Amino acid sequence: MSTTLAPAALNEPQVQDPGRRRGWAPYLLIAPGAIWMLLFLVLPILMMVYVSFWTQTTFAIKPILTTKSWVTFFSSETYLSSLWTTVRIWLLVLGCTVIVGYPTALFVGLFVRNKTLSTVLLVLCVIPFWTSFLIRVLAWRPMLGEQGAINIILMGLGIIREPISALLFTELSVVIGMTQIYCVFMVGPIAFMLSRIDPNIIEAARDLGASFPRIFRKIILPLSMPGVVVGAIFVSVMVLGEFATSAALSGRKTNMLGNIIVTQVGSLKWAFAAVAGVVLTVVMGMVVALLLRVVDLRREL
Amino acid sequence: MSEGLRLDGLTKRYGGNAALQGVTLAVPDDTYISVLGPSGSGKTVLLRVIAGFEQPDAGEVRFAGERIDQMPAHRRGIGFVFQNFALFPHLSVRDNIAFGLRHRDVSPLSDSGALRAKVDAMIDLVGLGGLADRGVHQISGGQRQRVALARTLVTEPRLVLLDEPLGALDANLRSRMRAELRQIRERLGVTFLHVTGSESEALAMGDRVIVLDRGRVGQFDEPDAVYTQPASANVARFLNCYNIFAGHLDGGRFMAAGGAFVLPNARRAAPEPAYCIRQDLIDIRPSDAAMRAGETGLVARFVTSEYSGSSVQYFFEVEGGRAVEVEAHLSHRRPEDLEPKRPYTLAWHADQALVFG
Amino acid sequence: MQGPVIKPALAVYTGLFILFLYGPFFVLGILSFQTGPEGGPQFPIVEWSTYWYRHILGLTPPSRIAPLPIGEALVRSLVLAFMTMVVSTLLGVLSAQAFRSRFKGSGVVFYLIVLGMMVPGVLVGLGMALVANTLGIDRTWWGTAFVLHVVYTFPFAFLVMLAIFNRFDASVEEAAWSLGVSPARTFRHVTFPLIWPGVLSAMLFAFTLSYDEFSRTLFASGRELTLPLAIYGTFSVEIHPNVFAFGVLTTLFSFALLAVYAILMGLSVRRARRLAIQEDIT
Numbered sequence: 001m002s003t004t005l006a007p008a009a010l011n012e013p014q015v016q017d018p019g020r021r022r023g024w025a026p027y028l029l030i031a032p033g034a035i036w037m038l039l040f041l042v043l044p045i046l047m048m049v050y051v052s053f054w055t056q057t058t059f060a061i062k063p064i065l066t067t068k069s070w071v072t073f074f075s076s077e078t079y080l081s082s083l084w085t086t087v088r089i090w091l092l093v094l095g096c097t098v099i100v101g102y103p104t105a106l107f108v109g110l111f112v113r114n115k116t117l118s119t120v121l122l123v124l125c126v127i128p129f130w131t132s133f134l135i136r137v138l139a140w141r142p143m144l145g146e147q148g149a150i151n152i153i154l155m156g157l158g159i160i161r162e163p164i165s166a167l168l169f170t171e172l173s174v175v176i177g178m179t180q181i182y183c184v185f186m187v188g189p190i191a192f193m194l195s196r197i198d199p200n201i202i203e204a205a206r207d208l209g210a211s212f213p214r215i216f217r218k219i220i221l222p223l224s225m226p227g228v229v230v231g232a233i234f235v236s237v238m239v240l241g242e243f244a245t246s247a248a249l250s251g252r253k254t255n256m257l258g259n260i261i262v263t264q265v266g267s268l269k270w271a272f273a274a275v276a277g278v279v280l281t282v283v284m285g286m287v288v289a290l291l292l293r294v295v296d297l298r299r300e301l
Numbered sequence: 302m303s304e305g306l307r308l309d310g311l312t313k314r315y316g317g318n319a320a321l322q323g324v325t326l327a328v329p330d331d332t333y334i335s336v337l338g339p340s341g342s343g344k345t346v347l348l349r350v351i352a353g354f355e356q357p358d359a360g361e362v363r364f365a366g367e368r369i370d371q372m373p374a375h376r377r378g379i380g381f382v383f384q385n386f387a388l389f390p391h392l393s394v395r396d397n398i399a400f401g402l403r404h405r406d407v408s409p410l411s412d413s414g415a416l417r418a419k420v421d422a423m424i425d426l427v428g429l430g431g432l433a434d435r436g437v438h439q440i441s442g443g444q445r446q447r448v449a450l451a452r453t454l455v456t457e458p459r460l461v462l463l464d465e466p467l468g469a470l471d472a473n474l475r476s477r478m479r480a481e482l483r484q485i486r487e488r489l490g491v492t493f494l495h496v497t498g499s500e501s502e503a504l505a506m507g508d509r510v511i512v513l514d515r516g517r518v519g520q521f522d523e524p525d526a527v528y529t530q531p532a533s534a535n536v537a538r539f540l541n542c543y544n545i546f547a548g549h550l551d552g553g554r555f556m557a558a559g560g561a562f563v564l565p566n567a568r569r570a571a572p573e574p575a576y577c578i579r580q581d582l583i584d585i586r587p588s589d590a591a592m593r594a595g596e597t598g599l600v601a602r603f604v605t606s607e608y609s610g611s612s613v614q615y616f617f618e619v620e621g622g623r624a625v626e627v628e629a630h631l632s633h634r635r636p637e638d639l640e641p642k643r644p645y646t647l648a649w650h651a652d653q654a655l656v657f658g
Numbered sequence: 659m660q661g662p663v664i665k666p667a668l669a670v671y672t673g674l675f676i677l678f679l680y681g682p683f684f685v686l687g688i689l690s691f692q693t694g695p696e697g698g699p700q701f702p703i704v705e706w707s708t709y710w711y712r713h714i715l716g717l718t719p720p721s722r723i724a725p726l727p728i729g730e731a732l733v734r735s736l737v738l739a740f741m742t743m744v745v746s747t748l749l750g751v752l753s754a755q756a757f758r759s760r761f762k763g764s765g766v767v768f769y770l771i772v773l774g775m776m777v778p779g780v781l782v783g784l785g786m787a788l789v790a791n792t793l794g795i796d797r798t799w800w801g802t803a804f805v806l807h808v809v810y811t812f813p814f815a816f817l818v819m820l821a822i823f824n825r826f827d828a829s830v831e832e833a834a835w836s837l838g839v840s841p842a843r844t845f846r847h848v849t850f851p852l853i854w855p856g857v858l859s860a861m862l863f864a865f866t867l868s869y870d871e872f873s874r875t876l877f878a879s880g881r882e883l884t885l886p887l888a889i890y891g892t893f894s895v896e897i898h899p900n901v902f903a904f905g906v907l908t909t910l911f912s913f914a915l916l917a918v919y920a921i922l923m924g925l926s927v928r929r930a931r932r933l934a935i936q937e938d939i940t
Contacts, residue, residue, distance in 0.1 A: 025756075025759070026756040026757075026758075026759050026761040026764075027756070027761060028756075029752045029753065029755050029756035030752070030753055030756035030757075030761070030764075030767055032749055032752060032753075033749040033750075033752060033753040033756075033767075033771060033812060033816070034753075034767050034770060034771075036749060036805070036808065036809070036812070037770050037771055037773070037774055037809065037812075038770070039805075040782075040786065040805040040806060040808070040809045041770075041773060041774050041777065041782060041809045042770070043785075043789060044782055044784075044785025044786045044788065044789050045777070045781065045782065045785050046785075047785050047788045047789045047792065048781065048784055048785040048788055051788045051792075100675065100678070101675075103668055103671045103672070103675075104668075104671065104672045104675040106668055107665075107668035107669060107671065107672045108672065111664075111665050111668055111669075121672070121676075124676055124679075125676075125679065128679055128680070128683065129866075130866065130909065130912035130913060130915075130916060131683065131905065131908065131909040131912065132870050132885075132886060132889065132905065132908050132909075133870055133872070133886075134872065134886055134889040134890055134893075135686070135889065135901075135904075135905035135908060135909070136682070136683070138686070138889075138892075138893075138897065138901060138902075138905065139682035139683050139685065139686040139902075139905065140682050141699065141897065142682075142685050142686060142689050142699055142700055142701070142902070143681065143682045143685050145700050146700075147700040147701050147702075148685075148700060148701070149681070149685045149701065152701050152702075180678060180679065180682070183675075183679075184679070187675075212664060237776055237778065238778070240778065241777075241778020241779065241780050241781065241873070242778075243780060243873070244872070244873065244890065244893070247893055248893045258778070258780045258873075261780050261784055262780070262876070265784065265787065265877060270787075270788060270791070273784055274784065274788065277780070277781050277784050277785070280778070280780070280781060281781060284778070352832070352836055353835070354832050354835075373835070373840075373841070374832070374835035374836060375834075375835040375836070375837075375838050375839055375840050375841070375844075376838075378838065379836065380836055380837070381832065381833065381836035383829050383832075383833060385827075385829065387827065387829035387830045387832070387833040388830070388833075389830055389833075389834075389848055390830070390852065391851045391852060400834065400837060400839070400847070401834075401837030401838055401839060404834075404837075404839045404843050404844075404847055405837060405838030405839050406838055406839065406840045406843075407838060449833075452833075452837065453836070453837065456837050456838055458836075462836075
């Protein structure tokens with residue numbers, strides 16, 4: 001192609017397509033991944049929303065739009081209590097992971113300045129992930145059962161005389177199990193944020209006579225908040241979508257929204273399952289939005 | 302001389318900033334061209350557009366009569382030597398040099414004997430004998446520079462673009478490589494377009510010098526013409542060997558902060574008036590000495606001097622704090638002992654000054 | 659750092675934390691050596707034995723306890739994880755490569771991809787099942803479940819590759835082009851060898867995540883079980899120490915996998931040293 005540039009065009013250069021050849025390359029490269037996500041992630045979610053308005057018969061669903069499943073969901077004791085259970089367990093586990101995780105993160109991120117030791121500690125935190133998630137859940141059964149390790153130890157120490165039966169197959173066991181499985185996701189981000197604190201700041205505060213509680217409140221806590229929020233988002237998203245831990249450790253007594261979805265699908269009540277799914281999606285969206293409100297991550301990170 | 306590289310109205314913007322603004326040039330074949338400009342003058346962008354790593358927003362690049370600005374980089378037959386060398390870290394010296402011949406789109410060399418012969422010849426040419434099987438991290442900076450050059454030259458490009466190729470080398474090595482680069486180029490008969498921020502490098506190496514000034518060609522001429530007759534005050538400034546005074550023209554004189562200078566016969570039109578006098582054309586005299594016929598000058602206080610072997614750089618200060626530098630070549634005169642804080646007369650022939658405005 | 663009390667206290671706390679992380683697993687490991695077939699999944703250990711390990715491998719005489727349906731499930735899981743690994747690493751490399759240049763809509767696409775690891779398996783699994791039902795597609799582990807596994811693991815591979823490309827010096831690619839080498843061959847002979855360690859990490863991520871995935875699989879695969887589904891199946895019925903023995907074995911298997919990864923990394927260590935990221939001279 002040949003274009004003769006008039007002098008006017010030289011003074012006022014026309015804006016060409018910025019790199020015709022390379023301009024398309026990113027789109028070609030991103031297309032497979034983007035299409036995959038649209039087809040297999042966005043489409044299924046939209047389908048779930050759509051199906052929640054379908055008509056549910058005993059064994060099938062029909063594409064006749066109705067809000068009947070929604071009405072059923074919000075007037076059913078079972079569904080509403082599972083919604084409440086989900087929120088309750090989420091809050092409990094979130095609280096527990098912060099309580100269990102924060103001091104550890106404080107130690108790993110702030111107090112351990114030895115590179116090797118902090119790496120070893122972090123690796124120790126990650127190793128359990130190479131065991132199947134379900135096995136890790138099941139491992140709590142011989143821990144918490146009436147003849148489980150904890151009861152045996154407590155009786156051996158003479159702290160209790162009768163085994164505590166409330167340890168397993170209760171909501172407590174579900175919360176314990178989830179806390180153990182997810183607390184690492186809380187420790188990681190907090191430790192990361194804490195490790196970025198310049199030790200000189202704390203030294204300076206100490207030289208000025210600030211006590212540790214004061215330093216913690218004024219310096220350490222605010223600087224670690226973004227880590228807490230990121231950890232909370234991880235934990236929340238995973239806990240809200242849970243069903244296996246509650247199934248395994250509560251003896252099917254604790255029903256979260258995830259468990260409702262599983263049982264409804266099992267009995268071919270697709271529309272009800274879809275309603276529960278949409279409710280779960282909304283709850284999750286609200287939780288994440290709320291957490292992002294607490295700390296402006298864009299500014300903090 | 303056959304037709305080499307032609308640029309016509311080449312323009313490149315990044316966001317709102319124009320890195321190149323209508324660069325128009327014709328570079329003949331088989332020459333060594335230096336491109337001089339301060340950082341931000343667009344010299345690296347110019348090379349990257351010619352090489353095809355960046356697309357121009359407007360304008361044309363022609364090479365050997367063919368329009369190439371829409372051509373992908375690997376079809377242009379233009380070599381590129383990077384400042385950081387950009388050697389392939391996973392390959393040995395030999396494989397780095399053989400890489401282009403082995404993998405190029407047009408007539409790749411698959412015959413291992415021929416390949417080896419070519420690569421060995423190139424290794425000898427750039428003086429890397431004995432290092433062929435080393436990894437590129439096991440050799441020195443200067444040797445890496447040679448690998449980068451050899452890797453490009455062995456593919457026999459018609460034009461080689463060098464982006465501050467000596468910038469990463471220490472001073473000693475740099476001056477040695479200057480001579481070598483020129484020799485190698487002459488032996489191969491290719492065109493080199495060598496970008497540098499160093500005026501001495503640009504003047505020493507180029508058969509011709511392009512001076513880039515804020516994305517425009519400030520001057521394109523032979524080195525001595527650039528040195529003695531810079532086309533604008535900015536070009537003079539980039540050469541780092543001129544005293545440049547801002548001021549205004551008043552009758553037959555140039556009124557600057559430090560004095561009023563007699564105008565030479567010629568002057569060039571420019572939007573901003575400027576008076577330039579080369580540092581080595583200034584004579585230092587006692588403050589009471591009179592100006593001779595045809596001379597002009599000013600009185601300034603001596604501050605300090607810097608001795609650099611073959612020459613001495615004297616620093617003066619005129620009233621108002623403006624610095625004036627004088628360069629004295631020791632082959633012409635003996636170093637003078639000047640007294641700090643004492644005023645001296647600085648004189649020069651009025652006709653040797655360059656006046657813009 | 660802060661006085662004599664706080665640091666030791668936190669150290670003790672961290673020790674307890676590690677115990678909390680590992681405790682259940684030690685108990686599980688101990689109980690896997692319970693005697694069989696009459697020994698239960700609880701203390702006390704009646705007698706130490708490797709009965710349950712032999713039970714898993716089918717080396718024990720038949721008893722009332724059905725063997726875990728793991729033979730075929732293991733093969734399926736490995737095949738599925740392998741397929742997922744290949745596809746999601748490929749997509750991850752392509753997408754990260756795309757993100758090296760700025761393009762319109764890159765922000766939206768970024769969140770679209772990252773969404774894949776954030777959306778819980780129940781939701782996307784349910785959605786996929788609904789789509790499959792509506793379109794009349796059979797749900798299979800190698801079809802509907804596989805695509806969801808990729809949805810889940812591709813974001814991880816993408817982020818790993820994004821981090822790798824962030825540190826990648828693009829001038830080596832430009833150098834190759836200027837030598838007359840086409841972008842495709844440049845990718846094969848320059849870019850790929852240099853990003854290989856990153857690709858290996860992305861593959862490891864994708865493989866382990868897919869191998870352990872079960873909530874998506876639960877909804878989207880048909881009647882044929884993968885390994886996690888087989889374990890999930892034991893949740894409802896009475897568990898026996900064979901599940902514990904199996905947990906120990908899978909963990910050992912995971913470490914073997916990790917060792918393979920370490921060896922592969924070690925093999926490219928000489929390359930890795932001269933690696934990708936040429937030290938920046940400027």
